[in-house]
Amino acid sequence: AQRVTQPEKLLSVFKGAPVELKCNYSYSGSPELFWYVQYSRQRLQLLLRHISRESIKGFTADLNKGETSFHLKKPFAQEEDSAMYYCAPLLCHSGTYKYIFGTGTRLKVLA
C-alpha cells in the first residue's frame, strides 16, 4: 500500500539545537519527494524538493532509497522554524499527478 509515515506528531527542540523530522514512504517506483511547510495562519508552501538538492532556510533532506526515507534536517533550529511540516511524495499514475501527504509533524522551537 502507498503510505507516508511521519512518526512524530510533535517535536520540540531548543533554539540552536539540531532538528530532524523523519519521513518514511512506501510505494513502488521512484517518487519525487517534497517537504511542505505550513506556518501559523499561512497556506501550505513548498519547502524543498529532493531533485533540486537545494538548501532552503537551512533545511536539507536526503533521499535514502534503501531505507525509503526522506528525513528533513537543520543543524541549528530557529524560533521562526516553528510550523507544521508535511512530507509528500508525488505520485504519477497514468499521466496524472497527486501528492500523498504524511500526517505532519509540528515543530516547536523553544527560546
Add this chain to the structure above:
Amino acid sequence: EPEVTQTPSHQVTQMGQEVILRCVPISNHLYFYWYRQILGQKVEFLVSFYNNEISEKSEIFDDQFSVERPDGSNFTLKIRSTKLEDSAMYFCASMILNEQFFGPGTRLTVL
C-alpha cells in the same frame, strides 16, 4: 507573485444544504486539485482536474461531490448535500513543473 485564491474563507451551512467552494488557480497552470483536512488529521487528496475533466478522484470524492471549471479562471468544488463529516478545511491547488501551489483554504462548518 501570483497566488491561488479561495473564497469564502469560512462557510457555515446546515446539514443537507449544497455548498460551492471557489478557487482561482494561477493563470498559466494546467493541473488543478482539491484536498481536504479534517481538524487534527492529515491533508487528504480529493480530486485532480486536467484538460477540463477529472483525471483522478479519491474514495472520499463520491457522488455528492463535483468539480467544474466554468470559465477560464474559476475552479469550483460543489458538495450537493452536506453531511456533518464534511466539516473540514478545503484546499485548492494548481500545479506547474510538479510543484503545487496551494490556496489559503476554505473552512467549511456543517451544523
